[in-house]
Ligand SMILES: Nc1ncnc2c1ncn2[C@@H]1O[C@H](COP(=O)(O)OP(=O)(O)O)[C@@H](O)[C@H]1O
């Protein structure tokens with residue numbers, strides 16, 4: 001017979017007390033696992049949004065504005081540079097973007113990698129209201145704006161069609177099949193988009209070539225969105241290479257936008273984790289309390305063990321084995337409860353974050369739980385070693 | 397083998413002081429069987445506690461096999477309990493979650509002799525409990541529990557067994573059975589010091605020490621077993 005076997009047999013006799021002690025551990029580990037699971041989902045949502053943002057890079061014309069002044073007299077603003085990018089740069093842009101990705105990810109074949117969506121913005125007046133008409137290449141644009149959904153009708157199929165943003169359609173009372181006069185030509189509304197909550201709700205999307213022709217802007221575009229189809233793509237490097245190699249443009253990495261949001265999420269996560277830390281400490285006190293009761297209840301048994309030759313260290317071991325059992329039970333239950341907690345309150349903290357259980361947290365949960373139980377048992381175990389045999393037997 | 401010199405034990409402080417032992421000297425040779433008698437509160441249990449290291453002396457000395465043991469530290473006394481001195485109590489003091497066999501093996505577990513349940517089994521046979529080895533204390537009668545406690549006291553092969561009213565909770569018949577077990581153990585060479593109220597029982601021992609108000613007032617040698625007091 002081994003010491004741990006004695007402890008296990010004793011635990012079987014005091015199941016309720018041991019479960020009660022495990023509860024203190026459960027509360028702490030539950031919070032930690034719950035918070036971590038939610039935090040994980042929160043960060044994943046940001047990554048998901050990065051994906052949803054579509055583009056990793058935006059290219060716009062490099063325009064510098066200089067306020068010209070002579071003394072105190074303003075002579076107005078002087079714009080240096082073009083308002084448009086030449087369409088002829090597109091192959092070069094693709095070459096640079098794909099080239100950077102190939103180098104970074106060590107890709108050999110020459111298939112196109114990134115999606116490159118050029119567009120042209122034109123201010124136009126439709127039915128007496130001024131709005132932005134966007135010329136797009138419909139396939140490329142849809143590959144980036146994966147969340148676009150056509151509420152009515154269908155997306156652009158032919159050259160003389162237009163797709164209208166949800167709010168514009170409402171504002172102009174446009175329906176599928178209505179005609180939109182655009183400079184010299186008239187386009188037919190082929191579809192109306194579902195509301196997305198961003199600027200395209202106010203726009204009218206038409207084929208790029210059609211818009212260029214209607215406004216005499218052949219070969220010109222206002223911006224290019226690039227989506228490098230990977231999370232690990234070196235968007236900053238691509239931006240740098242584009243800026244260095246193509247004159248008159250300004251390439252921006254969109255990741256920077258997500259970074260600020262990630263900062264916020266991480267702040268929330270840190271706050272939640274410190275709350276979890278406090279719960280852990282409270283859990284420790286709970287376990288200390290239960291363990292002290294347990295020491296008290298087992299005074300007689302401790303006296304018996306000492307009387308038949310147990311050393312003080314062996315009494316500590318008895319309690320540490322018990323802490324191990326409490327820790328393992330608490331760790332398993334804490335993981336389960338924490339995961340449930342995450343499913344329950346996760347959506348309240350990070351809207352639309354999809355919570356999923358994380359099996360890698362099982363060892364973490366067990367580790368925390370055993371550590372909590374062990375720390376909480378130190379003092380009660382030391383108290384138990386101070387029980388003298390004579391007192392233990394007198395206490396009856 | 398055991399020598400007590402001028403042992404005094406005072407409990408409490410100030411006006412609450414109780415002199416439980418007052419300058420007691422006593423010796424027991426190897427193979428001795430001493431019964432300690434006296435009225436309640438006369439210091440019998442205190443004397444056993446002093447010998448067994450359960451209580452500290454206020455003054456005096458205790459020697460076991462020539463070694464002074466009354467001033468040993470708590471940790472050093474652990475070794476005395478592992479093979480030199482064993483206790484048998486009136487209330488048996490068995491662990492309720494363990495079977496009879498496990499209770500008897502317990503002292504060996506603390507000595508880390510994990511494989512020695514044969515010896516425990518042998519001793520349970522010796523005390524007539526071979527059919528009860530897998531029973532827990534709650535499923536055993538008082539007499540049976542005391543036999544388990546005696547087997548447990550023997551498992552470390554101690555040179556001295558201290559028993560505090562081991563038959564105190566028993567009817568006469570069961571008490572006699574336990575006494576004859578102690579007698580046999582004494583015959584086999586175990587030194588036994590036993591507290592008892594019962595003269596019937598005391599007369600089975602080799603020497604009777606009578607305590608009163610913490611002092612030895614009488615020592616009676618019983619010439620051979622069966623002598624009348
Ligand atoms: N822990 C203690 N604290 C205070 N007084 C005690 C304690 N233990 C015993 N006593 C007192 O010491 C005296 C002797 O007690 P004890 O040795 O138990 O007597 P006995 O076993 O002969 O009945 C009694 O007066 C008792 O009240």
Ligand SMILES: [Mg+2]
Nearest residue numbers: 440441442560
């Ligand atoms: Mg007594």
